[in-house]
Amino acid sequence: xxxxxxxxxxxxxxxxxxxxxxxxxxxxxxxxxxxxxxxxxxxxxxxxxxxxxxxxxxxxxxxxxxxxxxxxxxxxxxxxxxxxxxxxxxxxxxxxxxxxxxxxxxxxxxxxxxxxxxxxxxxxxxxxxxxxxxxxxxxxxxxxxxxxxxxxxxxxxxxxxxxxxxxxxxxxxxxxxxxxxxxxxxxxxxxxxxxxxxxxxxxxxxxxxxxxxxxxxxxxxxxxxxxxxxxxxxxxxxxxxxxxxxxxxxxxxxxxxxxxxxxxxxxxxxxxxxxxxxxxxxxxxxxxxxxxxxxxxxxxxxxxxxx
Amino acid sequence: xxxxxxxxxxxxxxxxxxxxxxxxxxxxxxxxxxxxxxxxxxxxxxxxxxxxxxxxxxxxxxxxxxxxxxxxxxxxxxxxxxxxxxxx
Numbered sequence: 001x002x003x004x005x006x007x008x009x010x011x012x013x014x015x016x017x018x019x020x021x022x023x024x025x026x027x028x029x030x031x032x033x034x035x036x037x038x039x040x041x042x043x044x045x046x047x048x049x050x051x052x053x054x055x056x057x058x059x060x061x062x063x064x065x066x067x068x069x070x071x072x073x074x075x076x077x078x079x080x081x082x083x084x085x086x087x088x089x090x091x092x093x094x095x096x097x098x099x100x101x102x103x104x105x106x107x108x109x110x111x112x113x114x115x116x117x118x119x120x121x122x123x124x125x126x127x128x129x130x131x132x133x134x135x136x137x138x139x140x141x142x143x144x145x146x147x148x149x150x151x152x153x154x155x156x157x158x159x160x161x162x163x164x165x166x167x168x169x170x171x172x173x174x175x176x177x178x179x180x181x182x183x184x185x186x187x188x189x190x191x192x193x194x195x196x197x198x199x200x201x202x203x204x205x206x207x208x209x210x211x212x213x214x215x216x217x218x219x220x221x222x223x224x225x226x227x228x229x230x231x232x233x234x235x236x237x238x239x240x241x242x243x244x245x246x247x248x249x250x251x252x253x254x255x256x257x258x259x260x261x262x263x264x265x266x267x268x269x270x271x272x273x274x275x276x277x278x279x280x281x282x283x284x285x286x287x288x289x290x291x292x293x294x295x296x297x298x299x300x301x302x303x304x305x306x307x
Numbered sequence: 308x309x310x311x312x313x314x315x316x317x318x319x320x321x322x323x324x325x326x327x328x329x330x331x332x333x334x335x336x337x338x339x340x341x342x343x344x345x346x347x348x349x350x351x352x353x354x355x356x357x358x359x360x361x362x363x364x365x366x367x368x369x370x371x372x373x374x375x376x377x378x379x380x381x382x383x384x385x386x387x388x389x390x391x392x393x394x395x
Contacts (some may be wrong), residue, residue, distance in 0.1 A: 127324070144366070213371075216347070217382075220343045224334075224335040224339045283328065284335060287331045290331035
């Protein structure tokens with residue numbers, strides 16, 4: 001029994017990794033522990049790739065590279081593989097949908113499905129947030145939306161992994177969003193106006209305080225995007241692993257149906273969250289881009305009122 | 308009566324997404340407030356280890372991060388308030 005094992009209890013009380021402790025106790029009790037450890041590895045990044053019927057494949061491991069005090073590890077991990085898979089799927093289905101819609105004036109089937117999403121992003125996300133000028137940033141928004149969506153969904157496929165459940169991936173997406181927000185603001189306001197906006201419109205004596213505050217505000221927005229996407233994706237998976245882990249904690253067949261029902265419910269929720277988080281990331285990026293673009297517009301209006 | 312029902316659903320859908328748009332800045336505001344404190348705390352801690360001024364840079368960082376976080380938070384809230392007043 002799990003609770004009769006003094007080692008495990010002391011491990012949990014002393015605050016070590018509880019899930020690993022549970023996994024180890026399962027290993028003491030029988031063959032179930034290996035299964036649980038395997039489940040846990042589906043959540044985190046690892047150097048092994050699971051394939052149906054073929055077993056595990058060791059992914060190439062490179063020596064870390066040292067660049068100016070930083071240690072960069074370019075090893076190909078499971079999340080990297082699924083990032084590439086998502087990119088390939090995205091390219092293939094976008095090209096197929098575009099070709100299909102080019103042939104038929106009335107889109108149907110797969111082309112229609114993709115067009116629904118494209119029109120949704122254009123009419124409900126890009127144009128209301130950024131105005132008609134937002135249409136030229138549509139390629140970026142659509143790429144972000146579909147890329148995040150495919151990465152989120154790939155975690156729900158058997159043998160899959162969620163690349164967005166890795167903070168480095170969401171950090172990369174957030175860095176791109178940061179540059180897009182600044183570039184769209186600079187392009188619509190002009191560089192001088194953009195820099196003037198960083199002063200917050202206060203007296204020049206307050207600039208040394210105001211400029212760092214405004215600059216910090218620029219960085220916290222993508223930071224919030226990064227944390228939200230990462231936490232939502234990893235959170236759902238950890239809940240599922242914990243619920244399945246209940247079976248191994250109780251070491252009983254009879255408890256199994258209860259976690260299974262809950263896991264099914266959480267899986268449905270995750271399916272919804274995968275779409276919702278892709279939408280929210282895209283929506284907030286376009287909202288922040290729109291704020292920079294509206295700033296030029298509002299000041300222009302004030303200028304007109306002044307004269 | 309399928310016609311009006313569909314229209315109603317359309318209205319519901321677009322009002323859902325327009326309220327999501329309005330609520331959008333608030334989704335981020337909490338994390339942004341926390342983020343500016345945490346980012347400045349770690350910057351201050353890093354500066355302490357580089358300049359050997361423990362704990363002053365960290366304290367300045369926390370103070371500055373809190374100020375900046377609150378300023379940006381109120382800026383977001385005020386912008387929404389302004390938008391609501393324009394609608395009335």
